[in-house]
Amino acid sequence: MEIPISLDLDSRQSLQAQLYEQIRKLILGGRLKPGTPLPASRVLAGQLGVSRNTVMLAYERLSAEGYLQTREAIGTYVSFELPEDCLNAKRLASAAEACVQDFPTRRKIAFEGRPQAVVNHRHLAYDFWLGRPDPHSFPIKAWRRLINRTLVTAGTRLTEYRDPAGLIDLRKAIADHIGPARGINVDPDQIIIVAGCQEGLNLTARLLLREGMSVAIENPAYQGAAYLYESYRARLMPVCVDESGLCVEDLPEEGAALLYVTPSHQYPMGFTLSLERRLRLLDWAWRTGTYIVEDDYDSDFRYRGSPIPALMGLDSHGCVIYLGTFSKSIGAGLRIGYLVVPKHLAGPARTAKALLDNGHPWLEQAVLAEFLAGGGYDNHLRRIRQSYAERRDCLADCLKRHFGEVVISGAECGMHIAWHLGEELPRAAELQAMAAEHGVGVYTLQSGAACDFGGCAYSERAIMLGFSSLNERQVRTGIERVAAAVDAARSPSYAAAKLHSPPPSVSRSCPGLPLAGS
Ligand SMILES: Cc1ncc(COP(=O)(O)O)c(C=O)c1O
Structure with missing residues (x-):
């Protein structure tokens, strides 16, 4: 058996003393259990590149102190009964451990939060779990082809830092998509590529929230948003929904730091916010100076009637921040979404993203850009x-x-x-x-x-x-x-x-x- 020892030839401590100390620590730390045989002195000397005498002297000292025992035909092994000294040392070690365990109670971490239940841990034969794409729907063939093609042209793009806001080709392709699909006409500079809506929610909270600020939110609401704002120690102000979506008349007269809303398909009730309410909502936001965070997580799937334009498409004052995701339309494992901000927030949003993670992985962005621009996504x-x-x-x-x-x-x-x-x-x-x-x-x-x-x-x-x-x-x-x-x-x-x-x-x-x- 090899034991994990490394000797420092430049140390002022002798090789024999280092060896003694390290074996003793391995015994006290429980890594060498009682009864464990030690390598023969010749073998260990060969492993460490030292003289056999050095090992023998270290073994002798450990035996003399009761850490090791030697028997003919068996060799040297760790003592079953450790000496009183060792027990004291063990006590010291466990006291040190107790200090480590005690540390978290003396030092509080700043973060407090609970996770949203997007991962389903149940294994039921027929599971109507929400928001899960067809497992067979991922466009695997197209993806494989695009990955191969993209890698060939990668150049330095995988080795260099890039624009933290995301790949410009992808931002252009997204702008081209949400124009006709959601009535949002924006410059690609207003788009930040993020790891799904959840990162977009985090970025907006980073931009707009401080402890104690108020957040108006649908009731019931998506956990990922509610728990996030809670973790910022914001003051949540739930606003009821009915079959026309958010009850705009119940919004706080004084406004809020932000309002979180899912107008296309209210999560979880599925209501669509009526056009009349959208207009009143925008008016409220403008009057009260409230930013609206519009989460448009699954609007790519509209089955009946023509879609009502997104709030951002109707907004002429720059009050709305829009969140889109490919988690529902392609797959949540991809972790790609986008944040669309009013022009005046583009700079701060890009900086917040840079500070957070320096930008999204290049390869996935490049593949998705091709998929969108080449018509594969449609x-x-x-x-x-x-x-x-x-x-x-x-x-x-x-x-x-x-x-x-x-x-x-x-x-x-x-x-x-x-x-x-x-x-x-x-x-x-x-x-x-x-x-x-x-x-x-x-x-x-x-x-x-x-x-x-x-x-x-x-x-x-x-x-x-x-x-x-x-x-x-x-x-x-x-x-x-x-x-x-x-x-x-x-x-x-x-x-x-x-x-x-x-x-x-x-x-x-x-x-x-x-x-x-x-
Ligand atoms: C309302 C809502 N927003 C956002 C998300 C999560 O999106 P992403 O995977 O892009 O973080 C979900 C996921 O189910 C959702 O239901």
Whole structure:
């Protein structure tokens, strides 16, 4: 066995003393356990490039102090009974360890936060988890071809620092995309490439927030935003949503440092912010000096009607910061999104990005730029939009078939719907638990990566169903099983068992807000 020893030939300490000290430390630190054989003196001398005598003298001293024992035919090994001295030394070592453990209680880290639940750790056979693209949809062939081609032309671009705002070709391609698609006409200089919406949210918070500042936010809201602002110790001011999106009349009269909003497909309820409310919202932002952070995470999937222009496209005062992502349309593992800022924020945003990470990896940006500019992205979107529309229709049909005239919201756009449970059905938390027992994942607001601040009309009776990652067969079986779970729960034996178990925890609800029609 080789033991990890390194001797310093230039040290003023003798080689023998160094060897003694290092073996002793290995024993006291527990790396050489009692009974562990040590290499023969000749072998260790060869390993270390020292004379055999040096090793023998060190072994002799360690034996004399009780750390080592030697037996004929067995050789030298670590003593089973360590001497009293060693125990004292061990005590000292454990006291030092206790100091290390004690350190965190004396020194607080500045960061406090909780992570958003975007990763699903459950392994259910039929999982209607939200915001997950079809696992087979990644354009792997095109990507492989583009990576190979891009690498050939990389030059120094992989070895040099680049513009922290991102590759100009990609920013141009994004500007060309969001012009017609979202009605946003911007200069590529206003675009910063980021690692998904989440980094964009962080950058905007860095630009606009300090501890104690107020943030107006939808209720319920996307956890990734709510928990982020919380970690900045901002004062969160939840504002209810209804079937026309954010209730603009409930916004604080005095304004806020920023407002976070998901106008295309409210997360999680799926409502679309009406044009009339968009205009009133922009007016409020302008009057109160509030920046609006518009998270447009899944607007590439619009199935019905023409899209309402993004808030940023309607804004003439420079109040809106827009966030887009390729996490939903291509894949979350890619970690590419973009922040579009008003002209006056372009400089500070670029600096904040530079300070954060010096810019996004070049290769992915270059490949994505080609994919967008060459028309690959449009073709890809057309294909998956069609397939998601079929899955969504299948889901709506299955719900109708098993549960009658159901009320759903959010079906015009995106990758999930909200199912508003009628009084004849169990509440959302109960339904989620019953479905899970039948191998199906369906989600309440809070468990579906949303933050329910309480006082929300949808807390108890909204179930979130993501449809994009399940094929139609899986959708059908999943909903069949949910129906079977509900039927089983209506059986007298189940009801009797339930009488003896505590009710599932549900959040407070405020009645009176209308539910959306399908
Ligand atoms: C509303 C909303 N915004 C942003 C994101 C995350 O986007 P990204 O992966 O780009 O950080 C999600 C993810 O589910 C989301 O639901």
